[in-house]
Amino acid sequence: MFDDIKTGDLTWVGHETGRADLIEKLTGEATFVSDMELPGMLHTQLKKSPYARARIKGIDVSKAESMPGVRAIVTGDELDYHIGLYIVDKYILAKGEVRHYGEAVAAVAAETLEQARAAAEAIVVDYEPLPPVLHHMEALKPDAPLVHPDLGSYSYVEAVFSPKAGTNIANHMKVRKGDVEKAFAESEYIVEREYSCPSVQHVPMETHVAIAQWGKGDRVTIWTSAQSPFTVRNLFCHAFKLPHSNVRVQVPYVGGGFGGKAGIGIEPLCAVLSRKAGGKPVKFQASREEEFSLLPCRSALTYRIKTGVSAEGKIMAQHMSMYWDAGAYADYAVNVTRASGYSAAGPYEIPNAWVDAYTIYTNKPYGTAYRGFGHVEFHWAVERHMELVANAIGIDPVEFRLKNALKPGSRTLTGEEILPSTGNVVKCIEEAARRIRYGSITPEEEARQKKTGWKIGKGIAALHKAPAIPSFTATAVVLKMNEDGSVLVNLALTDYGQGTYTSVRQIIAERLGFPIDKIKVAFESDTDRDPYDWQTVASKGLVLSGNAAILAADDLLEKAYAVAAEALHANPRDLANDGDKVYIKHHPDKSVRFAAMAVGLALPNGNGIGGPLIGVGRYIAQGLTNLNKETGEGRPALDWTYGAHGIVAEVNEETGEYRVLKIASIFDVGRAINPDLVRGQAIGGMMQGLGTAVCEGYIYDENGRLLNPSFTDNKIPTAKDLPLEVECAVVETPQIDGPYGARGVAEQSMISVAPALGNAIQKATGAQLTHMPMRSEDVWRTLQNKEPIDNWITKSPVGSCRSAPEARRRDE
Amino acid sequence: MKIKLTVNGLLYERECAEHRTLLRFLREDLGLTGTKEGCGMGECGACTVILNGHAVNSCMVLAAEIDGATIRTIEGEANGPSLSDIQLAFEKNNAVQCGFCTPGMVMSVKELLAENAKPSADEVKEAIEGNFCRCTGYTQIVEAVMDLTGRPEEKGELDHV
Amino acid sequence: MPMLYEFRYLAPKSVAELTATLREHASDGKILAGGTDLIPNIRNGLQKPGFVIDIKKYDGADRISYGADGLSMGPAVTINDLLRFKDARDRYPVLCSCAHELASHQIRNRATVAGNVVNASPCSDMAPALLCLDAQAVLRSGNGERVIPFSSFFTGVKKTVLQPGEFLERILVPAASAGVTGRYLKLKRIAGHDLGIVGVLMTKRDGEIRFGVSSAAPTPVLVDTVTTKDSPDEAAAKVLASVSPISDVRGTKEYREHMIGVYARRLLAEVR
Numbered sequence A: 001m002f003d004d005i006k007t008g009d010l011t012w013v014g015h016e017t018g019r020a021d022l023i024e025k026l027t028g029e030a031t032f033v034s035d036m037e038l039p040g041m042l043h044t045q046l047k048k049s050p051y052a053r054a055r056i057k058g059i060d061v062s063k064a065e066s067m068p069g070v071r072a073i074v075t076g077d078e079l080d081y082h083i084g085l086y087i088v089d090k091y092i093l094a095k096g097e098v099r100h101y102g103e104a105v106a107a108v109a110a111e112t113l114e115q116a117r118a119a120a121e122a123i124v125v126d127y128e129p130l131p132p133v134l135h136h137m138e139a140l141k142p143d144a145p146l147v148h149p150d151l152g153s154y155s156y157v158e159a160v161f162s163p164k165a166g167t168n169i170a171n172h173m174k175v176r177k178g179d180v181e182k183a184f185a186e187s188e189y190i191v192e193r194e195y196s197c198p199s200v201q202h203v204p205m206e207t208h209v210a211i212a213q214w215g216k217g218d219r220v221t222i223w224t225s226a227q228s229p230f231t232v233r234n235l236f237c238h239a240f241k242l243p244h245s246n247v248r249v250q251v252p253y254v255g256g257g258f259g260g261k262a263g264i265g266i267e268p269l270c271a272v273l274s275r276k277a278g279g280k281p282v283k284f285q286a287s288r289e290e291e292f293s294l295l296p297c298r299s300a301l302t303y304r305i306k307t308g309v310s311a312e313g314k315i316m317a318q319h320m321s322m323y324w325d326a327g328a329y330a331d332y333a334v335n336v337t338r339a340s341g342y343s344a345a346g347p348y349e350i351p352n353a354w355v356d357a358y359t360i361y362t363n364k365p366y367g368t369a370y371r372g373f374g375h376v377e378f379h380w381a382v383e384r385h386m387e388l389v390a391n392a393i394g395i396d397p398v399e400f401r402l403k404n405a406l407k408p409g410s411r412t413l414t415g416e417e418i419l420p421s422t423g424n425v426v427k428c429i430e431e432a433a434r435r436i437r438y439g440s441i442t443p444e445e446e447a448r449q450k451k452t453g454w455k456i457g458k459g460i461a462a463l464h465k466a467p468a469i470p471s472f473t474a475t476a477v478v479l480k481m482n483e484d485g486s487v488l489v490n491l492a493l494t495d496y497g498q499g500t501y502t503s504v505r506q507i508i509a510e511r512l513g514f515p516i517d518k519i520k521v522a523f524e525s526d527t528d529r530d531p532y533d534w535q536t537v538a539s540k541g542l543v544l545s546g547n548a549a550i551l552a553a554d555d556l557l558e559k560a561y562a563v564a565a566e567a568l569h570a571n572p573r574d575l576a577n578d579g580d581k582v583y584i585k586h587h588p589d590k591s592v593r594f595a596a597m598a599v600g601l602a603l604p605n606g607n608g609i610g611g612p613l614i615g616v617g618r619y620i621a622q623g624l625t626n627l628n629k630e631t632g633e634g635r636p637a638l639d640w641t642y643g644a645h646g647i648v649a650e651v652n653e654e655t656g657e658y659r660v661l662k663i664a665s666i667f668d669v670g671r672a673i674n675p676d677l678v679r680g681q682a683i684g685g686m687m688q689g690l691g692t693a694v695c696e697g698y699i700y701d702e703n704g705r706l707l708n709p710s711f712t713d714n715k716i717p718t719a720k721d722l723p724l725e726v727e728c729a730v731v732e733t734p735q736i737d738g739p740y741g742a743r744g745v746a747e748q749s750m751i752s753v754a755p756a757l758g759n760a761i762q763k764a765t766g767a768q769l770t771h772m773p774m775r776s777e778d779v780w781r782t783l784q785n786k787e788p789i790d791n792w793i794t795k796s797p798v799g800s801c802r803s804a805p806e807a808r809r810r811d812e
Numbered sequence B: 001m002k003i004k005l006t007v008n009g010l011l012y013e014r015e016c017a018e019h020r021t022l023l024r025f026l027r028e029d030l031g032l033t034g035t036k037e038g039c040g041m042g043e044c045g046a047c048t049v050i051l052n053g054h055a056v057n058s059c060m061v062l063a064a065e066i067d068g069a070t071i072r073t074i075e076g077e078a079n080g081p082s083l084s085d086i087q088l089a090f091e092k093n094n095a096v097q098c099g100f101c102t103p104g105m106v107m108s109v110k111e112l113l114a115e116n117a118k119p120s121a122d123e124v125k126e127a128i129e130g131n132f133c134r135c136t137g138y139t140q141i142v143e144a145v146m147d148l149t150g151r152p153e154e155k156g157e158l159d160h161v
Numbered sequence C: 001m002p003m004l005y006e007f008r009y010l011a012p013k014s015v016a017e018l019t020a021t022l023r024e025h026a027s028d029g030k031i032l033a034g035g036t037d038l039i040p041n042i043r044n045g046l047q048k049p050g051f052v053i054d055i056k057k058y059d060g061a062d063r064i065s066y067g068a069d070g071l072s073m074g075p076a077v078t079i080n081d082l083l084r085f086k087d088a089r090d091r092y093p094v095l096c097s098c099a100h101e102l103a104s105h106q107i108r109n110r111a112t113v114a115g116n117v118v119n120a121s122p123c124s125d126m127a128p129a130l131l132c133l134d135a136q137a138v139l140r141s142g143n144g145e146r147v148i149p150f151s152s153f154f155t156g157v158k159k160t161v162l163q164p165g166e167f168l169e170r171i172l173v174p175a176a177s178a179g180v181t182g183r184y185l186k187l188k189r190i191a192g193h194d195l196g197i198v199g200v201l202m203t204k205r206d207g208e209i210r211f212g213v214s215s216a217a218p219t220p221v222l223v224d225t226v227t228t229k230d231s232p233d234e235a236a237a238k239v240l241a242s243v244s245p246i247s248d249v250r251g252t253k254e255y256r257e258h259m260i261g262v263y264a265r266r267l268l269a270e271v272r
Helices: A022-027 A113-122 A180-186 A229-240 A267-276 A288-293 A333-342 A375-393 A397-404 A425-435 A443-452 A500-512 A541-568 A675-694 A753-765 A776-784 B022-029 B085-092 B102-115 B121-128 B139-148 C015-024 C038-043 C079-084 C086-091 C093-100 C113-118 C126-132 C232-241 C253-271
Strands: A042-048 A054-060 A070-075 A104-110 A124-129 A169-177 A189-197 A209-215 A219-224 A247-251 A282-285 A301-309 A315-327 A352-361 A455-465 A474-481 A487-490 A519-521 A575-577 A581-584 A587-593 A599-602 A608-612 A614-620 A641-651 A658-668 A725-731 B002-007 B010-015 B048-051 B054-057 B070-072 B158-160 C008-010 C029-032 C051-054 C064-067 C070-073 C136-141 C144-149 C154-156 C167-174 C181-187 C198-205 C208-214 C221-223
Touching (some): A022 B085, A042 A288, A180 A301, A180 A315, A189 A375, A219 A267, A229 A247, A267 A282, A301 A375, A425 A641, A425 A725, A487 A500, A487 A541, A541 A575, A541 A581, A541 A614, A641 A753, A658 A675, A675 B139, A675 B158, B022 B048, B048 B102, B054 B102, B085 B139, C015 C029, C015 C051, C015 C167, C064 C086, C070 C086, C079 C086, C093 C198, C113 C167, C126 C221
Parallel strands (some): A042 A282, A725 B158, B002 B070, C008 C051
Antiparallel strands (some): A042 A104, A189 A301, A455 A641, B002 B010, C136 C167, C181 C198, C198 C208
């Protein structure tokens, strides 16, 4: 859209402007759901499963019911509502069987938190423990216990997903492109390796929290710390079979989401408690421990890649098998599988490709969307694999990447042709390489190595990602002019820190030609008052809502100009505005102020014309299709954002300790609407990517109990973990249908940080890491060729490192 | 038991359970919800307030044990209707994203600057290492403090290639 | 919002009142100092004392001083009180560098030196320094006072010689240990605040070498058998002979042993 929009000489777009939400956040005045207290509000505590899998033989709430302050207790057997985003496979509370450690089996709402906790502790649950299936590869075996024996009877989105009844496979996604067998036969080299990573937590600083009030007449109001108010409403109404007009979802300030708050979560539980408590508002806030084990995480992945390469270093064929650990419920994991499946090769052209991507149920906390939507995990594999393939065939890894990168004329796995306007991954890789002086050790670095004894290595990793969205994803923006000619913006896209509202505000100011101070974006979202938005996910917010904002601005001006034309006796085409008034271009002294027209213009004789000025912009993703279920062919990508990271790391070969000396992150964002915000996204994502790379991951005992559900043993990076030098840059290949050429970059910043680090460590030491995170012990083990041990599910937790070198020449 | 606290210059007197944390006392009894809870375990720093001049995790302090103390919270940071210098520096340097860690972060910076008027970047990082931020990657927060203390040149830029 | 389990809060205003309170609540009372371990433990239900006895409220509890006997710290002296005390910084750099490695700034403002050793966690950061500096624990109860060197203070994981009704009234670091130099190497999972995977302190005084090791055995370990004549390998072997690390979520026994050896060699090589 909008390739005719001027890109030079812009007033607001492309410049730094203050964020729209700073004062309230800096003063503590911003109200989060965790801060809300409603009159008569009850507080919730849960009874949770200590088992990964068990049959619930009985729940005795008799003692708890009579305890002081208790107003409602609910258990799974009294609820018959199925919840599910793509596969409807989850109850509000476990019913009949618990499927993961930490799953809620009963809930208490009481006058105080203390009373709720005392009652929850007094509930007695009689379990019959069952053997759990914990590792996703074990869950594929024919004799594995079934996490969902009734999978065949669940409803699901049939156009897109393929669950396999009678197995633990929640989805099987396929890509079949070209003739893989023939291409392997013609390849000079074949390299096959396996890569993996464990589940991790999003760690929003505000844990999940919601308040629900089930009023008389089945009118339900929900306040929730969520990313997507309309999806919460929609799924809620489907589960409870309520008309949408009965349910109102409000989202105030949200303390971080990262995908973990993308869908529906604890809202139905609060609602059923409220209903049982006679309509009192009920609040539940997850503790940090519950955030780890009750609420969803990021799926673990095992990814096996087999690549055939020509003598000249061109990839001929690639066979890709992805095994995603859904945990106990499918949630977003089935769509992570789909999106990862069609992007599975990274930003490289694979003429002959074969992808099998599976979502696999296990008895562990369930996986969901997490910044990058699978791409952080599988790029770990792809970009380590590119390095190892290049090493195996004796070519520089960056040269190998550039040789195989997607370029105009290339076709993606699903057959989409790459155009010059799609973006420029080659430039991103080259810029990242240039900024870290890839391929050389500078005299300063040489001196540093001598001084410290630590080896310096440099690594590059590239990335791509498109928004993983339904083909018909839509949004709308409404502009309402205030009496003074300023503009209020309503949209249901949520801004939980990304800064999208600030960018949308810039776009509207630019398009209207208004001073930015005249534009206010209403922060709280409300399904009763805001126009529809599907979800705030997938780095699609700026593109879709930005386009809708342009259309809304155009609509507002068109309406204002119609009134002005009548008042000024002019043709609307002859009108322009200076932000305060509409004037006739060839008679600038003839004008009418927006303030005069905002709620209807009074003519000199008192007659009113026009009416409140409201501009509406609607935008729906264009040209996307469902993918062919057998071949993957189709068009899944609204746009592709490319990028690359370059990392300089120093490694102590004796201990496996390492430090990141420098990182350079480059993205083709199409156009940076607000450079400071882009930089904020770039660095924030980079640090989250480092957390994934360095230290984060769920560790279970062999019974499926999570051993590190807190910050004590699940560390995230602190300010002291920053690389010594951080550089960010953008390539700007305008996206023809993006607002002012922009693409999203919120997730991309986190992708491929880990493999860039892995590649740098390998360059420094030769360590062939194939599992992340890369704890210092993992690096040490790899260097020592120690027994590869996996400690992510373990009887006695021990160090982790897996490496299975299987590179071979085809003719060997 | 009866607790008297001076918070942001105002004296509060409240009846309070003996096992109440300072965090809950501030948020629930005084309605000062600017101070946040991120973990309840003293790991994340979202609940940082200044107790008798020193930054502490208010989730690990009992209201009962600090009867008579002087507390500063985020609500007392602005100068009347205007933002404080720290807040202005955060604003100018885009040091806020979701905003949940921000109140605690500002409190940690406040104590740092009270003790050390011109900290090095490493000293800033050390002062805020107890404040988790999952959004910003910390860089723009460190830059805000460097800017505020006369080193605006430490600020990085988004380069255009 | 998570909450603490209920308890009664007691704040004895004198040592006599404190000892009486401790005697009365020997079985259902817990001493509160900085609270950085006790309060999370109560929140998590790991400890459910009926009475929490604040040790900070008697006169002198937070006293830190330096005199002819050396450095004396009351039970309410926080880690940052120690770090802000000039005599400590000037005379006991080893103690301060270990203190500085402990947790985050906010925690150091609250956590006490005494609490860090009374908890007797194997990963105590203060214990290696107190062991190497010949520090002593002055324990008090209604029955009087006894002085225990830290080398005999720890008896097991989270266990000490403290008897019910008894409290750590003072930590004494002898004047003879002033000026001892050394370095503490702590292996962590991140650069920011973290519990140690292992920690190795080496101190040197008048040619005498000592090692204090944390996260390597049921208790913090003192190794005083190494001499400057030992090669780094010999030193590492002696230190390793004194420890018995386990495998847990932070690291394996194998890696811990390796790193203790590396650190011991590295530290000794620096002074040889």
